[in-house]
Amino acid sequence: MAYNYPAEKISVYLSDDGGSILTFYALWEASLFAKHWIPFCKRYNIEPRSPAAYFSESDGHQDLCSPEEWSLIREMYEAMTERIDTAVLSGKISEEVKANDKGFHEWDQENTSKNHQATVQILIEGKDKNANDDEGNVLPTLVYMAREKRPQHHHNFKAGAMNALIRVSSVISNSPIIMNVDCDMYSNNCDTIRDALCFFLDEEMGHKIGFVQFPQNYNNLTKNNIYGNSHQVTNQVLMGGMDSVGGPMYVGTGCFHRREILCGRRFTEDYKEDWDGGIKDKTQENIDEIEEKAKSLAASTYEHDTQWGDEIGIKYGYPAEDIITGLEIHCRGWKSVHSNPPRPAFLGVAPTTLAQTLLQHKRWSEGSFSIFLSKYCPFMFGHGKIKLRHQMGYSIYGLWAPNSIPTLYYVIIPSLALLKGISLFPEITSPWITPFIYVLCVKNMYSLYEALSCGDTLKGWWNEQRMWMVRRITSYLYGLTDTVRKLLGLSKMTFAVTSKVSEQNESKRYEQEIMEFGSSAPEYVIIATVALLNLICLVGGLSQILTGGRNILLNVFSPQLILCGMLVITNIPFYEAMFVRKDKGRIPFSVTLASIGFGMLALLVPIVRYNSRYI
Ligand SMILES: O=c1ccn([C@@H]2O[C@H](COP(=O)(O)OP(=O)(O)O[C@H]3O[C@H](CO)[C@@H](O)[C@H](O)[C@H]3O)[C@@H](O)[C@H]2O)c(=O)[nH]1
Numbered sequence: 079m080a081y082n083y084p085a086e087k088i089s090v091y092l093s094d095d096g097g098s099i100l101t102f103y104a105l106w107e108a109s110l111f112a113k114h115w116i117p118f119c120k121r122y123n124i125e126p127r128s129p130a131a132y133f134s135e136s137d138g139h140q141d142l143c144s145p146e147e148w149s150l151i152r153e154m155y156e157a158m159t160e161r162i163d164t165a166v167l168s169g170k171i172s173e174e175v176k177a178n179d180k181g182f183h184e185w186d187q188e189n190t191s192k193n194h195q196a197t198v199q200i201l202i203e204g205k206d207k208n209a210n211d212d213e214g215n216v217l218p219t220l221v222y223m224a225r226e227k228r229p230q231h232h233h234n235f236k237a238g239a240m241n242a243l244i245r246v247s248s249v250i251s252n253s254p255i256i257m258n259v260d261c262d263m264y265s266n267n268c269d270t271i272r273d274a275l276c277f278f279l280d281e282e283m284g285h286k287i288g289f290v291q292f293p294q295n296y297n298n299l300t301k302n303n304i305y306g307n308s309h310q311v312t313n314q315v316l317m318g319g320m321d322s323v324g325g326p327m328y329v330g331t332g333c334f335h336r337r338e339i340l341c342g343r344r345f346t347e348d349y350k351e352d353w354d355g356g357i358k359d360k361t362q363e364n365i366d367e368i369e370e371k372a373k374s375l376a377a378s379t380y381e382h383d384t385q386w387g388d389e390i391g392i393k394y395g396y397p398a399e400d401i402i403t404g405l406e407i408h409c410r411g412w413k414s415v416h417s418n419p420p421r422p423a424f425l426g427v428a429p430t431t432l433a434q435t436l437l438q439h440k441r442w443s444e445g446s447f448s449i450f451l452s453k454y455c456p457f458m459f460g461h462g463k464i465k466l467r468h469q470m471g472y473s474i475y476g477l478w479a480p481n482s483i484p485t486l487y488y489v490i491i492p493s494l495a496l497l498k499g500i501s502l503f504p505e506i507t508s509p510w511i512t513p514f515i516y517v518l519c520v521k522n523m524y525s526l527y528e529a530l531s532c533g534d535t536l537k538g539w540w541n542e543q544r545m546w547m548v549r550r551i552t553s554y555l556y557g558l559t560d561t562v563r564k565l566l567g568l569s570k571m572t573f574a575v576t577s578k579v580s581e582q583n584e585s586k587r588y589e590q591e592i593m594e595f596g597s598s599a600p601e602y603v604i605i606a607t608v609a610l611l612n613l614i615c616l617v618g619g620l621s622q623i624l625t626g627g628r629n630i631l632l633n634v635f636s637p638q639l640i641l642c643g644m645l646v647i648t649n650i651p652f653y654e655a656m657f658v659r660k661d662k663g664r665i666p667f668s669v670t671l672a673s674i675g676f677g678m679l680a681l682l683v684p685i686v687r688y689n690s691r692y693i
């Protein structure tokens with residue numbers, strides 16, 4: 079709401095899929111606080127303009143204005159958050175508060191998060207003369223929306239919510255550009271709207287651009303980010319690279335779309351945006367009428383027998399609705415733009431535990447793989463419509479899930495073979511080893527170079543290598559099996575929302591960069607088994623080579639020894655979590671026990687290599 083942009087041209091919509099009166103109350107409080115906060119931001123040009131972010135990072139900004147004024151606004155903010163927290167704790171809103179706004183009566187009837195009627199409440203009607211801030215300036219329009227949800231109707235998760243928002247906003251503001259941002263992100267740069275509009279308004283290229291995507295950046299990353307969530311390389315290298323062959327993917331948040339494009343429009347060379355044509359002039363209709371009309375558009379049956387979710391709006395039926403929607407837009411002829419300004423446009427919350435990270439990656443890998451196998455496979459769907467390199471850029475994610483199988487092979491079989499004295503690679507002195515060494519060195523050196531040049535630390539890169547492996551043998555494996563199950567009709571699509579809260583000790587360990595396990599999830603058993611197995615194989619293999627005492631053996635087995643040794647070094651935090659750490663986030667004993675069991679089983683598996691001279 080506090081963007082550096084004419085307020086009468088901004089309308090802000092909050093979609094609350096839970097349909098909670100507490101969320102509505104918080105938004106109502108925010109609408110009152112905005113009257114003081116927005117003029118304060120603009121007067122002193124402060125940044126970031128999310129009050130939560132601003133007050134958490136600055137105590138000493140008093141030199142901007144008089145200390146009294148600063149303290150006053152801060153006290154106002156704190157009093158507001160306290161009132162909201164109290165309401166959340168008690169779980170209800172007092173009658174006194176309810177009397178302030180007709181919107182609270184929407185909850186007079188029984189409402190649950192999965193079963194509730196549509197609610198649309200215009201909290202600030204931007205063009206209303208009474209809706210001014212402290213200094214008499216116009217405020218942006220502010221709307222609360224909870225689409226109707228009924229257990230008997232499928233709600234299509236985030237895509238369904240976005241489509242309801244597109245329709246509801248069409249009768250309230252109908253602005254030609256729609257920016258969307260997830261609930262776990264905030265705006266960090268007050269000039270972002272202007273930045274994005276520069277692309278759409280460009281005289282030469284502007285008419286070709288369908289959306290402007292800002293990267294996902296996080297404000298809670300630790301220095302060496304143990305869970306490999308920095309995404310700097312993806313943002314700068316992959317997205318930047320795609321920018322040169324047609325444009326980055328739509329990644330679901332921090333993105334500006336043309337409304338018409340979300341509604342299915344194809345690109346034509348003579349396309350020209352009608353900047354004022356569609357915008358609603360609200361003075362003729364009264365608010366109640368608009369709200370009623372908007373509610374009917376957010377009904378759970380509205381989309382039945384329509385093109386919504388297919389030809390119109392965000393696509394349904396895939397866990398990564400964003401990627402597929404972006405692909406379709408590109409295939410309809412539009413370009414997109416990757417904009418990565420030095421001051422990040424949006425900041426969000428990265429997962430702070432291993433479980434959250436793995437869950438997120440499971441959804442991404444599963445979503446992208448099911449796209450790859452569907453009629454939207456970038457190579458087929460994009461054939462003849464987008465460049466081959468663009469198709470390849472799209473497919474990197476698509477092949478994450480099947481990548482779990484070769485990775486599992488590489489982290490288990492060569493090590494086991496080492497223990498059993500079976501050689502799988504050419505001798506270290508043979509010229510045939512060159513491709514292996516070349517791939518190993520070049521891949522690692524290049525990824526190290528990329529990471530460092532994108533601002534990651536050396537240790538951060540190393541942690542990323544560990545997570546690279548862990549994600550492949552857990553999340554991606556699950557993504558693969560779940561996709562196959564879905565193909566066979568054994569399970570249905572879900573959208574596992576990533577949790578955004580962690581317990582205090584957990585957060586402390588996150589800040590200290592200590593990996594969080596704590597529960598006995600099956601994926602931890604996989605991680606622990608692989609770690610233990612490699613340790614046993616390394617010790618066993620090494621001692622055999624040493625006792626064998628023959629130079630030839632070392633010669634033959636060094637590739638496997640190097641691989642196994644590297645795995646063991648990568649896995650050090652897992653050994654610590656199993657055998658050294660005492661805190662609650664360690665790997666539970668039951669997991670260690672199970673992985674010892676599985677490790678034993680794996681040792682029993684016979685490995686046979688035909689035509690080998692060394693068995
Ligand atoms: O039934 C639902 C489920 C989710 N959401 C919203 O969807 C957003 C994304 O969910 P989140 O749990 O934050 O998922 P992430 O793992 O962070 O999502 C990433 O990946 C998704 C695709 O898988 C994209 O849609 C997101 O934009 C992108 O941030 C949030 O704002 C949710 O409120 C809904 O509105 N309704």
Ligand SMILES: [Mn+2]
Nearest residue numbers: 260262426576
């Ligand atoms: Mn998110």
